[in-house]
Amino acid sequence: MTDATVANGRVESVSAALAGSGGAGVMTAGNMLLEAAAQAGYFGLMTRTSGPQIRGGEAAAMLRVSTFASDSQDDRFHVLAAIDWQNVNRFASEIPLGEASLLIGDPAQGEPPEAFLKSGARYVPLPLKALAKQVSGGWPNMVALGVLGAVMGLPEEALERAVRKSMKKGGEALAAGLAAVKLGMAEAAKLERSFPLALPRAGAGRWLISGNEAAGLGALRGGVRFVAAYPITPATELLEWLSPALTKVGGTLVQAEDELASINMILGASYGGVPALTATSGPGLALMIEALGLGVAAELPIVVVDVMRTGPSTGIATKTEQADLNIAMYGLHGDAPHIVVAPNSVADCLAATQWAAGLAESLQVPAIVLSDQYFGQARAIIDRPPGAPASGKRLLAQPNAPAYKRYALTESGVSPMALPGTPGVTYTADGLEHNERGTPSSQASDHLAQMEKRARKLESLDCGEDWATLEGEGDVAVLTWGSCTAPVREAFARARAEGIQARLVSLRLLSPAQPARLAKALEGVKRVLVVEQSFSGQFQRYLKAEYDLPGEVHSLRRPGPLPIRPDEIHRTLKSWSRP
Amino acid sequence: MNAPAIAPALTAQDFKSDYKPVWCPGCGDYTVLASITRALAALQLRPEKVAVVSGIGCSSRIPAYTTCYGFHGVHGRALAAATGLKVARPDLTVLVAGGDGDGYSIGGNHFLHACRRNIDLTDIVMDNHVYGMTKGQPSPTTEPDWKSKLSPAGTGLREFHPLVIALAAGANFIARAFSGDPSGTAAVIGEAIRHPGFSFVEVLSPCVTFRPEQRAWKEAVHPASVAATDDPARAARRLMTDDGFNTGVLYKGTRPAYSAAAGKTTLHPADLEKDFAL
Ligand SMILES: Cc1ncc(C[n+]2csc(CCOP(=O)(O)OP(=O)(O)O)c2C)c(N)n1
Ligand code: SF4
Numbered sequence: 060m061t062d063a064t065v066a067n068g069r070v071e072s073v074s075a076a077l078a079g080s081g082g083a084g085v086m087t088a089g090n091m092l093l094e095a096a097a098q099a100g101y102f103g104l105m106t107r108t109s110g111p112q113i114r115g116g117e118a119a120a121m122l123r124v125s126t127f128a129s130d131s132q133d134d135r136f137h138v139l140a141a142i143d144w145q146n147v148n149r150f151a152s153e154i155p156l157g158e159a160s161l162l163i164g165d166p167a168q169g170e171p172p173e174a175f176l177k178s179g180a181r182y183v184p185l186p187l188k189a190l191a192k193q194v195s196g197g198w199p200n201m202v203a204l205g206v207l208g209a210v211m212g213l214p215e216e217a218l219e220r221a222v223r224k225s226m227k228k229g230g231e232a233l234a235a236g237l238a239a240v241k242l243g244m245a246e247a248a249k250l251e252r253s254f255p256l257a258l259p260r261a262g263a264g265r266w267l268i269s270g271n272e273a274a275g276l277g278a279l280r281g282g283v284r285f286v287a288a289y290p291i292t293p294a295t296e297l298l299e300w301l302s303p304a305l306t307k308v309g310g311t312l313v314q315a316e317d318e319l320a321s322i323n324m325i326l327g328a329s330y331g332g333v334p335a336l337t338a339t340s341g342p343g344l345a346l347m348i349e350a351l352g353l354g355v356a357a358e359l360p361i362v363v364v365d366v367m368r369t370g371p372s373t374g375i376a377t378k379t380e381q382a383d384l385n386i387a388m389y390g391l392h393g394d395a396p397h398i399v400v401a402p403n404s405v406a407d408c409l410a411a412t413q414w415a416a417g418l419a420e421s422l423q424v425p426a427i428v429l430s431d432q433y434f435g436q437a438r439a440i441i442d443r444p445p446g447a448p449a450s451g452k453r454l455l456a457q458p459n460a461p462a463y464k465r466y467a468l469t470e471s472g473v474s475p476m477a478l479p480g481t482p483g484v485t486y487t488a489d490g491l492e493h494n495e496r497g498t499p500s501s502q503a504s505d506h507l508a509q510m511e512k513r514a515r516k517l518e519s520l521d522c523g524e525d526w527a528t529l530e531g532e533g534d535v536a537v538l539t540w541g542s543c544t545a546p547v548r549e550a551f552a553r554a555r556a557e558g559i560q561a562r563l564v565s566l567r568l569l570s571p572a573q574p575a576r577l578a579k580a581l582e583g584v585k586r587v588l589v590v591e592q593s594f595s596g597q598f599q600r601y602l603k604a605e606y607d608l609p610g611e612v613h614s615l616r617r618p619g620p621l622p623i624r625p626d627e628i629h630r631t632l633k634s635w636s637r638p
Numbered sequence: 639m640n641a642p643a644i645a646p647a648l649t650a651q652d653f654k655s656d657y658k659p660v661w662c663p664g665c666g667d668y669t670v671l672a673s674i675t676r677a678l679a680a681l682q683l684r685p686e687k688v689a690v691v692s693g694i695g696c697s698s699r700i701p702a703y704t705t706c707y708g709f710h711g712v713h714g715r716a717l718a719a720a721t722g723l724k725v726a727r728p729d730l731t732v733l734v735a736g737g738d739g740d741g742y743s744i745g746g747n748h749f750l751h752a753c754r755r756n757i758d759l760t761d762i763v764m765d766n767h768v769y770g771m772t773k774g775q776p777s778p779t780t781e782p783d784w785k786s787k788l789s790p791a792g793t794g795l796r797e798f799h800p801l802v803i804a805l806a807a808g809a810n811f812i813a814r815a816f817s818g819d820p821s822g823t824a825a826v827i828g829e830a831i832r833h834p835g836f837s838f839v840e841v842l843s844p845c846v847t848f849r850p851e852q853r854a855w856k857e858a859v860h861p862a863s864v865a866a867t868d869d870p871a872r873a874a875r876r877l878m879t880d881d882g883f884n885t886g887v888l889y890k891g892t893r894p895a896y897s898a899a900a901g902k903t904t905l906h907p908a909d910l911e912k913d914f915a916l
Contacts, residue, residue, distance in 0.1 A: 487708025
């Protein structure tokens, strides 16, 4: 919530959180609220946070519903409703409130924690449990759904449709759900504070999708038909979505015994000619590094989606951070040119993964996609992504090609690959340094020639406009990537409303770096702000290593899981605009 | 009109590449190579229809010495790469070849799971009870009192029994061969390739450089006195009590080979988009 978003008593965006202990059904109600927002024609984003318990711990659904598309969280929440307060205080830093906020809790569950009260938010006790009891089979979370829906001004039909869609079995449960929602809406009408949304913008063909699902669909669009899987939070849902989906499109998924196996399995499948992918998070990526190098040396296209979580080590498995950049860029031993792509929105998880798969295939090289928990597990209402442009194709050797050399030194560096089954061109794919035929060689000249060949492939990559998202103008630039992009964009919108201009550069192609393109994008820039979610400033170090940045360079960063909120960026831009 | 060309029958020589192996003279792996090429010729497979997948080690150099498709990957991960390849390309005959360090130590977990998964692969482990390529360190199958620079007093550890482990983990075919008997080894490998599911062939293959005493293996080996059983309990008893030198096919199971849930319907990815449409 920001002051700027309120106009004529109607807001362009509402942030609402629903919290409670295990079994309270906050995720169920949160998902219905998001669905209702979608039904009403709004954009929206739902992220989740939870305690350490495997099942049944405290959890919060954090929603933002808006008239515009945004993957950013707002500065503060307009409303927090809690079914109960057990351990919910642990989420205080993730659910910031302000004086204008509304704090709703069941007095039967005790007072709200001080951590929330001290924000100055208006506390409104609402007997959710007692209200639910008025309906036979009613649940407090459904009452809360009605309250929150009404607080943000969602029409009753939208809520009703969402409830019906989710409770497909119908019957008494549905009737009770609908009645409880109605009760909640009636209670909300008595509140002296509400945040009714402005009318939605018309739009057809929207999707409701998570970043993990989007990446999975992008993989399939990019031609991936073999996936090896080892479960890890927060990448598991990507693999779980792919499992039945692959079967439908004629592909296969194998559950591996560990990540060492999954990465080598996809190398084997790719060697056999089938575009292949795995998804993991930091700990798994660390295990895959040796074999990624094999992919580089043996020139086997593969895609690894790293849904980043808080590190180092096991870190905070369920929460987000942007600190696998170093390992993705520089973790491989030897000089091992490979591709690193980063989606910069939930929707872009689709396009970026598809792009990575195509690049991997056409350049015969491993590609890492750096998504994160924020994108991966967020569910967002997005405009239908554009249709699939053609993906990259692998250059194949023809049967009985004369004097076939698998690692021939071509101008582009890409040489035709023979697929098993093709007669007259058999060869051995090798991680040992080799000559053009693929015969292991320890000669300096072969090492240099093959090194140059592998480097040339990435130099030949023509990324067009896709290397970054560029917006705005002016002599101040904000450089960012991944899930920090949306808050920057939102800060820009606020600054623009005050007549402050700035340039947004959100890098999507991290490797190979595009220094000439960035230099052009930053022409005339006098000040640069680097925004990232890493304690040590991995992105800033990367920029310093790979690019020449103009003027003064400042850093706005913090480790995960707390997001960088638009207000922080906006304040910096504002302070820079009056020197 | 020309008569359709009939491909001439292939000989073992047709499966041998012109690369000169890096192996020491007298290394057991030479004859394992010869046995593999013989077995492939005997089965009349086409070199382009066969893939030989390996990890790292002296023995793991074998793929490039054949005219088949080869995959020389990283240390210990051959079975994983072969699994991906075979699932993606069930039309290929996929052999996995390497050493005891590669297969049982760094790759030990993949060995267990390859046995369990029972994909139609043939895993040939050239067991010399030593790490040859890194110049003589003990492997999981090294005798506890064998002394080396890295373990001057011996490891003091009991040897790993790969055949028993393979059986317990679910391998569908278990055999032992001796590189000094190329025709016997070729016969066993041929049978392993034909048997459905995961076939495990342990080949005693002396490292003449770091374990010269293994030259005496030729006196120790003897063919198994009874035919292969398909009864895991009986096989377990036999393998547990075996002296480590009886050769031949020891177990032939009847588990159906793994078949991936490959897509039967062939929708287009765009057909999946309706799941997300509001
Ligand atoms: C990850 C990794 N660790 C260690 C090595 C070094 N290394 C190469 S071969 C080898 C062992 C080879 O022994 P074995 O598999 O028994 O094969 P042999 O050489 O005896 O045929 C080791 C440890 C390596 N290449 N990679
Ligand atoms: S070191 Fe041993 S295993 Fe390696 S090639 Fe020489 S004899 Fe063979």
